[in-house]
Each structure stands twice: as C-alpha cells, then as structure tokens.
Amino acid sequence: MNASIGVGPRRRxxxxxxxxxxxxxxxxxxxxxxxxxxxxxxxxxSGLVVTWCxxxxxxxxxxxxxxxxxxxxxxxxxxxxxxxxxxxxxxxxFELPSIRLPEWAAGFRLGGAVxxxxxxxxxxxxxxxxxxxxxxxxxxxxxSPRRLLxxxxxxxxxxxxxxxxxxxxxxxxxxGVARIRRARALRxxxxxxxxxxxxxxxxxxxxxxxxxxxxxxxxxxxxxxxxAAGVPTATRRAxxxxxxxxxxxxxxxxxxxxxxxxxxxxxxxxxxxxAAAAVFGIVFASRRVPHTRYRTDVFGPRDWAxxxxxxxxxxxTVLSGMAEPGTxxxxxxxLAAPPxxxxxxxGVLIAAAPAVVAPTRTRTGTG
Amino acid sequence: MxxxxxxxxxxxxxxxxxxxxxxxxxxxFCLLVGTTGAGKSTxxxxxxxxxxxxxxxxxxxxITVAGRSVRTSSPADLADVVGYVAQDPLAGFVTDExxxxxxxxxxxxxxxxxxxxxxxxxxxxxLGLADVRGxxxxxxSSGQRQRVAIGAALVAGPSALVLDEPTSALDPGAADxxxxxxxxxxxxxxxxVLLAEHRLERVVQYADSALLLQDGKVTAGSPGEILATxxxxxxxxxxxxxxxxxxxPVTIRQARRAAAGLRERLADRAPAxxxxxxxxxxxxASGVTVDHPGVRAVDGVDLAAARGERIALMGRNGSGKxxxxxxxxxxxxxxxxxxxxxxxxxxxLKPGRRRVLAGLVPSEPADLLYAETVAEECAGADRDGGxxxxxxxxxxxxxxxxxxxxxxxxxxxxxxxxxxxxxxxLTAAPPLLLLDEPTRGLDYPGKAxxxxxxxxxAETGHCVIVxxxxxxxxxxxxxxxxxxxxxxxVADGPARDIVSASPMFAPQVEKxxxxxxxxxxxxxxxxxxxxxxxxx
Numbered sequence: 001m002n003a004s005i006g007v008g009p010r011r012r013x014x015x016x017x018x019x020x021x022x023x024x025x026x027x028x029x030x031x032x033x034x035x036x037x038x039x040x041x042x043x044x045x046s047g048l049v050v051t052w053c054x055x056x057x058x059x060x061x062x063x064x065x066x067x068x069x070x071x072x073x074x075x076x077x078x079x080x081x082x083x084x085x086x087x088x089x090x091x092x093x094f095e096l097p098s099i100r101l102p103e104w105a106a107g108f109r110l111g112g113a114v115x116x117x118x119x120x121x122x123x124x125x126x127x128x129x130x131x132x133x134x135x136x137x138x139x140x141x142x143x144s145p146r147r148l149l150x151x152x153x154x155x156x157x158x159x160x161x162x163x164x165x166x167x168x169x170x171x172x173x174x175x176g177v178a179r180i181r182r183a184r185a186l187r188x189x190x191x192x193x194x195x196x197x198x199x200x201x202x203x204x205x206x207x208x209x210x211x212x213x214x215x216x217x218x219x220x221x222x223x224x225x226x227x228a229a230g231v232p233t234a235t236r237r238a239x240x241x242x243x244x245x246x247x248x249x250x251x252x253x254x255x256x257x258x259x260x261x262x263x264x265x266x267x268x269x270x271x272x273x274x275a276a277a278a279v280f281g282i283v284f285a286s287r288r289v290p291h292t293r294y295r296t297d298v299f300g301p302r303d304w305a306x307x308x309x310x311x312x313x314x315x316x317t318v319l320s321g322m323a324e325p326g327t328x329x330x331x332x333x334x335l336a337a338p339p340x341x342x343x344x345x346x347g348v349l350i351a352a353a354p355a356v357v358a359p360t361r362t363r364t365g366t367g
Numbered sequence: 368m369x370x371x372x373x374x375x376x377x378x379x380x381x382x383x384x385x386x387x388x389x390x391x392x393x394x395x396f397c398l399l400v401g402t403t404g405a406g407k408s409t410x411x412x413x414x415x416x417x418x419x420x421x422x423x424x425x426x427x428x429x430i431t432v433a434g435r436s437v438r439t440s441s442p443a444d445l446a447d448v449v450g451y452v453a454q455d456p457l458a459g460f461v462t463d464e465x466x467x468x469x470x471x472x473x474x475x476x477x478x479x480x481x482x483x484x485x486x487x488x489x490x491x492x493x494l495g496l497a498d499v500r501g502x503x504x505x506x507x508s509s510g511q512r513q514r515v516a517i518g519a520a521l522v523a524g525p526s527a528l529v530l531d532e533p534t535s536a537l538d539p540g541a542a543d544x545x546x547x548x549x550x551x552x553x554x555x556x557x558x559x560v561l562l563a564e565h566r567l568e569r570v571v572q573y574a575d576s577a578l579l580l581q582d583g584k585v586t587a588g589s590p591g592e593i594l595a596t597x598x599x600x601x602x603x604x605x606x607x608x609x610x611x612x613x614x615x616p617v618t619i620r621q622a623r624r625a626a627a628g629l630r631e632r633l634a635d636r637a638p639a640x641x642x643x644x645x646x647x648x649x650x651x652a653s654g655v656t657v658d659h660p661g662v663r664a665v666d667g668v669d670l671a672a673a674r675g676e677r678i679a680l681m682g683r684n685g686s687g688k689x690x691x692x693x694x695x696x697x698x699x700x701x702x703x704x705x706x707x708x709x710x711x712x713x714x715x716l717k718p719g720r721r722r723v724l725a726g727l728v729p730s731e732p733a734d735l736l737y738a739e740t741v742a743e744e745c746a747g748a749d750r751d752g753g754x755x756x757x758x759x760x761x762x763x764x765x766x767x768x769x770x771x772x773x774x775x776x777x778x779x780x781x782x783x784x785x786x787x788x789x790x791x792x793l794t795a796a797p798p799l800l801l802l803d804e805p806t807r808g809l810d811y812p813g814k815a816x817x818x819x820x821x822x823x824x825a826e827t828g829h830c831v832i833v834x835x836x837x838x839x840x841x842x843x844x845x846x847x848x849x850x851x852x853x854x855x856x857v858a859d860g861p862a863r864d865i866v867s868a869s870p871m872f873a874p875q876v877e878k879x880x881x882x883x884x885x886x887x888x889x890x891x892x893x894x895x896x897x898x899x900x901x902x903x
Contacts (some may be wrong), residue, residue, distance in 0.1 A: 015514060083459060144463060146463050147462070150462060150467075182693075182698060182729075183729055183731075183735050186696070186698055186726075186727050186735060187718075187722065187751050187791065188505075188719035188751050188752060189718075189751050190793065199737060199738075203737065204736075204737050205779075208874075212458055215455070215458045216459065217456060218417055218442075219453055219458070221417070221421065221441070221459055222442045222443075222445075222446060222449075222453075223446055223461065223475055223520070224446030224472050224475035224523065225461075225475055226475075227443040227475055227476070244677075270711070292473075292474055292479060292480060292483065294466070294473070294474055294483050295466075296468075308406050
C-alpha cells in the first residue's frame, strides 16, 4: 500500500473532451448511414478502442451497459414495425390480424402483413440507433467524468447543478448497478420479469445515482464552483439569456438540418447563429468569473490525434455519400446483401487509431 | 463568528429549526449534539447556505458568518469564509488526484498559481498528507480521504469549518488521525470549527463548547453541562452522572481522577461473568480466501461459530471484514476455502435457499429496500421468501414500535431503516445473521435498541456476527471478538479479554474502571453493593 504510485511526472490519460469528441464524431458518422456493415464496423471499432484504452475505474463498465441498451433499442424498433407497420414489401413473412383504425388515424395500421423487406429496414434503422447509443457508451467508459467536470466552462454556473447531474449520472448508474444487484440476491429475488426488474433494480439504481449526483453538485457548490461574487446581476442575466438563446438556436438548427422540411441554407444559418450566441455567452461569462488553474490540463498532440481519427470517420461517410450514395443508404427492396461503402469503411477504420495512439497507461505496483 | 439570529426553517409542513439563536465565537471548537433526525445536518448546511439554496424550504431569520450574510449569498460565494465537509468524502470529490482536489477551491476563487502552490503545500504539511500528495484519491485509506476532504475545504483559508460526522465511518485509528489534525487546525490557524458527530466519545475531549439541538430548539453550554442533560451522551458522561461526579467529566483523564473512590468500592466485586450460552455449532469456515482485482482481501480465515454466539468482527478499514461477511453468506466472491452453514455450502445454493441459511444486512441497509411504502416492503419480503402473509410485518412490530406503514423507506430515520432491513432479512428465518457496519448512522438510543434486538435474537438461538468499528457497541453487544488485519485473523476470544488487552479497542468504562466494560455493568455492581448494605 505504501509503494507510492505517483512519484515522478505522471503519465496522464487522454483528455476527456477528446474522448467525447471522438465518440460524438463516430456517432455522427453512424447517423449518416443505414448500411449495416458500416454500422457493425463502427460498433466493433468503438469496442476495440474501449477495450484497449479504458482504465479500471468504476465507470469503465459503462460500455457493456450501453451495448445492452442498444440491443433493446433494436428489439423495440422491430416490435414497433411488426405492430404499426412501416416500409412495405412483397416477400410476406407472416400476416397478423389487422385492425382498421378510424379516419383521423389514417396512415397508421395495426397488425397486417409483415414483410422481409420491411423487417430488414426496421432492423437496420434500429441498428443505427443502437450504434449511436453504443458510441455514447464508449465515451462514458473512456472519459473520466471528474476530469470532464473540471473542463466545464465556469460560465455554465447558472446551470451548474444540471451540468453536474448530466455529466455524472451515467457513471454513477454503472457503479450502482452491481451493488444493487448483489443486494437483490440477498433478498433471494432473482426474477427476470421486466416489471420486477424495473422496480427492484432500475428504480433504486436511478434513485441512488441521482442522489449521488446531487451530493456531488452540492459539494462543488460549497467548494466555490460557479462563484458569481462581484458580477452585477444585469450582466449575469444577459449572459444567461444569450446562453439559453444560443442553445435553443443550436437545437432548432440541428432539428431543421436533420428534417427535410427546412431548406438547407436556412437550417445552417440557424445553427451558426445559435452556436455563435452560445459561444459568446460562454466566453463573455467566463471572462467575468475569476478562475485559475493549478495545473493546466493541456490538450496535447495525442488528444488532437484522437479527435482527428474520429473526424476521419465522418469525412469517410461524406465522401462515400458523394461518390457511392447507393451504398450509404442501401435499398432493402428488392432483398439483396448491401455492398460495403469503401471510403466510409476506411474512415471508420482510421477511427480505431486511439487503440494504438492512446492505450491505457501501464500501471505497476498498484495495490 | 457564526451567528444565528432567530432562525426558523420549515420544510413543507415540518418545522426543523424553531427560532434558533446562537453564537459560535472565533477560534472555538464547537460540538453540535442531538439525536438522529433532530436536524443537525440541516443546521450545519444552513451555515454555508446549502440549506435552503440547494434543498428548498422556507427560512426566516438571519445567519451571518464572519459578518457576511448567508441570505444574500450562494454557497459558492461563501466558499472563502466557510469550508464544508460532508459525511461521505468520496461522494464530494470533484477530481481524481489529491493535489488537484486540494487546489479546487483555490482555483474557483481565482488565486494566482504561485500562491495556490504555497497554500496547497501548507495544507499538505499541516494535515500530514505529504506522502500521498501525488496519489490518486481512489488509492487512499478512508482516514486519508477524510483528511484530504478537510484540507480541500481549508485551502481557501476559510474562517469557519463545518463538519458533518467526520469520523462515523472510520476505524478508531483513522478517527484519531482526523481528530488530532482538526485539533491542530484550531490551535495553529485559529479556525472556528462546528462539528456534528454520533460517536461523541471520540470528539468530546476536543470540544470547547457544545450545542444541543432538540425539537428544533438549541441550548448552548459547556460540553459537560450539555451532555449531562442530553438524550445522547457518551459512556464517560453516563458513568459520571451515575456516580454523581461533579461536572460531569467529559474526558477519560478527568474521569480517572474522580474514579478513585468508586474503584475502591468495586474492588472486591469481580464482574459477574455470565457464561456465554453456546449451542450447537452452526458455521464452520476454513481457509476462506477472497481475491479482489489486485488485492487479497481475505487471506485463509478459519472461523467456527455456534448458535447463541454474538460475535463482533473488528479491524481497520480495508482489513477484509465486509468481504469476509459476504463470502460467508455465499453471495459474495470466494476464491478458496470452504464454508458450511448447518452442513450446507451457501455458495452452491440458489439465492432464495441461501438466505434461509444466512441473512446479511449490507452496510447500506437501503440497498435491501425497494418498495414505496413500509407495508409494501413487508408484503414484498413475504412474497420473496414464500413466508405466510404478515410475517415480516410481525417481525418489524417486534423490532420497533410506531412505524408508519405508509411512510417511504427512504424517509425513515437511520435506525428505523435498519430495523426494516433487519425485518426483511429475518423473514426468511436464517439461523446465521450477518450485519455489516450497522451502527454508522445510529445515535446512542438507536444503538442501545439495536443491541437489545440482537441479544434477543441470539438468545432465541441465532448466531449473530457484526462487523463494526464501534468499540462502545462491541462492549455492549459482543460475547466474542474476532480481530482481522490484512485479511487474517490476529485475535479471537471472549470479548472481555480481547478488548481490555488493546488500548485501541478498549471502551471508555474499561479505561476508567479496569475490568468493567459498560455503564450497565457498573450500575448492576453498585446495586448489588447497596442491596448487601441493606441486608447487613
């Protein structure tokens, strides 16, 4: 126990912002395609990087939890297709008794024919959602939530409790699950009934995680996080307003961009304006909040490499989207094995670089 | 320094602080005393504005700290005048490393880097953290963690330090480290300390004054005066009151000087030794080994226990007590060795069958509870265990009176929640009962109630094994003590022999009147003398 671990310059892990950036870029790449090979490749790459680069902290188990959530997402998407229908096809697998809905619900059906083409489209759509979730899971497993909290701009103090809870709840959840499940075994309750699991595992774990996140937020507040001492009220209100407007603009812009109803230039300008307002709010408010660093948390070359490798995945999908659009959004009707988009696959493979660039620091003598 | 002027605090329709006025002068070490649920944490948290800024509720009156009004400032604004250390240091850590954690408040205050380094170094020296300065927080012992939490609250140079149960989760040695560090702070830096603690026997010797919080009202006075009338008092004070010593004395030293007469009176009366009623052997464990990644938590422990035994498992934090309990119950990991309870190995059984052999109440009793009301919890326990409806409710009624059936288990007091978890465990009627650190959140009446319940269970043929740091609880409860160190048994024997042989584990009464463990024993002996005198 007394063998000191931290003697000499510490070899620090990769910056949490780099991990989140990498994971979100990978998620962006996933959202730009419905090609199952590509999606599976993204899941594999994220899995590889998590295995090689995660530490042994409590939150490192997050990836497995998110894999499970992803699998559930596919199952739920499939169920929705079977019950409510979706893409139609000619290869009917089986037929459910269908119910005619009243006039006002036109466009929906309940039951009816279940076709192979429709089912395939549903699975691929579910897989896309699952891949997005798995990318978020990878970020949670890789990035230290505490170090990430330190990187949050002080300007967000107005919403600091919300930020702390948002950033720390997932890791707290993961560490809570094992404890609660063990206690459940003590009661002899091994039921796998979803309602029972919901009540006896999910609810206590959520309760516990929220309690802990709030305790952390309280501790941060009593340690001076987000001090506004000496800042005039009017200025504080102005910065909060610009932050809020900026975030709303960002959301609206992202929604417009993903939807098809808004023309692209309008969506982009909305997004840019929102981003500008948010950045202005953060920069302006950060200037007003006195804040120093004990030791600068440098965003080094390795962190940039991680971030760039994530960007390569997005670039790959964009290239493929221009050069071979049919492969990025493969048709399910008629039934055929979708081809592998070449550029995108190369991009995603480059995103596996962190496994080589930033493997877990080798620790010896912990104990 | 800390000044309350007619402060009332109400949460929904519960009045928690009722017209409280108090004044803690500069440089004083002040102890806040009260039963669980009296509102001690609320009062402490209102000093830096966490109550009501963070919790909601209605507060009237005026609180000032070092001349700054708490009403108009947020907790963050007050970080430079009040340092607040919460119950669980690990839950409040913002960073992963000792040095960064210590510097956090200074960073938030915007101190320049050079003076930050100087401050951090000063605090490291003051709290004896030099050899762990560069470590990860996760690699620290619990006493070191608590000292880091105190240091982190001190770096900004606050004039007041507020601590909520800083030693309740610590073993006696770690508690000593923390308290002597605090004592040094009061002397060297002149910090005003306001501290709440259930284990009064540990802290009262350091206190200059005390505040009693009862039914929302606060009474101030010297520690002796306050504790003589308080519903919670450490054994030394209860002994002093029993013997009629003036004061009464609050420290062992004072009490020893007053005790000469009593020692003489008791000299010719050997403590009545009730032979421990030991039944048939129930538990046989040999060579139990538990490996966690990178650590051997339990290392080849042999333990046999019989029905009717009351065993206390003691040892420093991290000595393997919890791992051993979980391994004995069978739900926890066991790397090697064998466990047999009434002839069966629990690890090989289904969880439902396992809990009929051995019940374990984990250190966080709330983990066992998941219903929305007490009544539903009991019904659920009956269903889980296949017991006839109403069994759990009946056990609960035997354990504790006047529990509201409709209350949410999380809203109960610590003692009530523990009783509920115990009732849920007992519904399966296991002959072996294991409790992990049950006294952490309990005050003296709560502990006395728990002792009574566990003794009654042992008399009806259960074997009860409790892991604990609480030497006073051990003195009241245990018939046998097992001490673990680094996963190995280093001492095992009758409670009286083991605790009196070690200054670290000796209860207060034993230090004053060698040979006696509890105030109850002394009272019985005195009664015996009086009866003999009357007979003559």
